[in-house]
Amino acid sequence: MIPDHPLPLAEGYHAVAPGDLACVVTALEMLAPPAGLKRLVPEGDVPVQLVRWKDCSAAKYRLLYSRVGAQWLWWSRMAKSDEELEGIIRDPAVQLHAVIDRARVEVGMLELDFRVAGECEIAFFGLIPGATGKGLGKWLMRKALQLGWGGEGVRRMWVHTCTLDGPTALPFYMAQGFVPYARYVEIFRDPRLAGILPADCARQQPVISG
Template sequence: MNATNPVLPPGYSAVPPGHVAAVVTSLEMLSRPPERPAQPFPAGVTLEPLERSIGAYRNLYRAVGTDWLWFSRLVMADETLQAILDNPEVEFLALRQDGRDAGILELDFSQPGECELAFFGVEPGLVGTGVGRALMNEAIARAWSRPIKRFWVHTCTLDHPAALDFYRRSGFVPFAFQVEVFPDPRLTGALPRDCSRHVPLLD
């Protein structure tokens, strides 16, 4: 057992009161997958650089991630988040629908030879429209346009139920499972109490 990354025993493990647990699946692709047929963004939808300001970033982060309990960048210290936003090795792109930010693509090239798909998603109203597939095609093309050997991402059981299959169909292969336990952000005030209704609120 590693003290910094303990291994859970078989069977049930208790989760502290006021916390949430999620099974995290990490996936990777070690070579560029076969190119998919072009799937352009629909009329009125574009992909553009996201303003590298805390306000613009967190507004989009909330719009895309609130239903899935995205909270890490909301509770992160402003100076820490600004350092990430200022990092030239991280690409921040906004999917814009009729001039309004409606999706996020964050590619982190900070580690030599690899790219992390750090954040990826669209607003609830765009889920199932095909926009996500077009955005993923763009993510894959951008990642492998650099001299990388590994493109990776993680998802969890709090995400959209189709997320894991979507990543696998995109060419990612699972390589690790972990369990993440964290204070419920709906109880700490980081997110509204009435969001993420697919996750029971136990206070």
């Protein structure tokens, strides 16, 4: 969740403490559903399906979350207790979906958050390594937009990405109709040093422990 009123930074370089990571976060929004959104993609045209996880356990959630996001240092949900995590993903205003292939293996996830009235946040969206580059991202986004705009009273959908994510994430969201509206800098403790994520993940981001 992005704070409502983060403080602006002054111009120039800003030191990041050893053991911390810094990223630039871009928030994007969509204020009306795109044309042709209701047109369904025939299920036989894609080798996966979207399955709602209503009573997912914390352990099951973390496994898929880490398979999708550890390579990009997704960590926030890994740091929560079972009680905190299940309180979110079992909330009636949160929709958690898994992308399942024909072998019944989970290869992606979609989490939609309707807890703010009139809004739908795409909280988590992604595919595991090996499932990308096959057009499944566009299919999954179409599903996300259909579900999001189908929510009661939704007037806005939004999502955010950052410079720790894959380099195609931001242009992908823009190509799907999301418009950037704000930019932030986030600083946090490297989750690999904190033991939240394995020390050898996301090797494209060097660990600087001081």
